Amino acid sequence: MDNELKALLEGMKIHGYKLTPQRREILKVLISSSGKHLTCDEIYEKVKKSCPEIGIATVYRTLQILESTKKINRLNLDDGYVRFELNVNEETHNHHHLICKLCGNVSEVRIDLLEDLESNIEKNYDFRIMDHDLKFFGICSKCKNLE
Numbered sequence: 001m002d003n004e005l006k007a008l009l010e011g012m013k014i015h016g017y018k019l020t021p022q023r024r025e026i027l028k029v030l031i032s033s034s035g036k037h038l039t040c041d042e043i044y045e046k047v048k049k050s051c052p053e054i055g056i057a058t059v060y061r062t063l064q065i066l067e068s069t070k071k072i073n074r075l076n077l078d079d080g081y082v083r084f085e086l087n088v089n090e091e092t093h094n095h096h097h098l099i100c101k102l103c104g105n106v107s108e109v110r111i112d113l114l115e116d117l118e119s120n121i122e123k124n125y126d127f128r129i130m131d132h133d134l135k136f137f138g139i140c141s142k143c144k145n146l147e
Contacts, residue, residue, distance in 0.1 A: 004031045004086075005024070005027055005028060005031055008027045008030075008031070008066075008071055009024065009027065011069060011071055012065070012066075012069065012071075015065075015069045017065055017069075021051065022047070022051055022054050022058050022062070023062050025047045025050055025051045025054070026043060026047055026058075026059060026062045026063075026066075027066075028050075029043055029046045029047050030043070030066075030072065030084070030085075030086055031086065033046070034085070034086055035085070035108060036085075037075055037077065037083040037084070037085050037106050038083060038084060038085075039081045039082065039083055039084075040056070040059055040060055040063060040082065040084070041056075043059055043063070043084070044056050044059045047059060063084055066084075067084075070087055071086070071087055072084050072085060072086055072087055073085050073086075073087050075097070076133075077097065077099055077106060077135065078099075078135065078137075079104065095108055095109060095110050095111075095112070096108070096109035096113065096134045096135070096136065097109065097134075097135050097136070098135075098136045098138065098140070099135055099136065099137050099138075100138065100139055100140035100142075100143055101137055101138065101139060102139055102140070102143040103140065103142065103143050105140050105142070105143075107140070109136075113134075114132060114134065118132070
């Protein structure tokens, strides 16, 4: 976690942002919750435990900064919430998500399955693809075993 935190803090510094204690705590929460796809309110509740004076507006602003500097990704998992995740290695493409319709568990698919399809679309439609967002909805292995 220390190396990840240092890299994120350094990235903010390079973009000209101050490294406030509140921003450090927000980054710590994001790192420790890696793979959990937290909402702003969930991040706020976790940060508030170690930084009780923080306001929700500070969390929102910090998330906007982190998103604008490509340190986090904003996710819409079709559940009515905006969620955030660390942008590991500053990926240029979003990875795919598997969303369980029963328990709501979200798993990540780290391999890019659409490279050939993107190449064909770009060639056949004269369209430059910058990114894509792919979600699979179904039933996870835990819920499947309960049926």
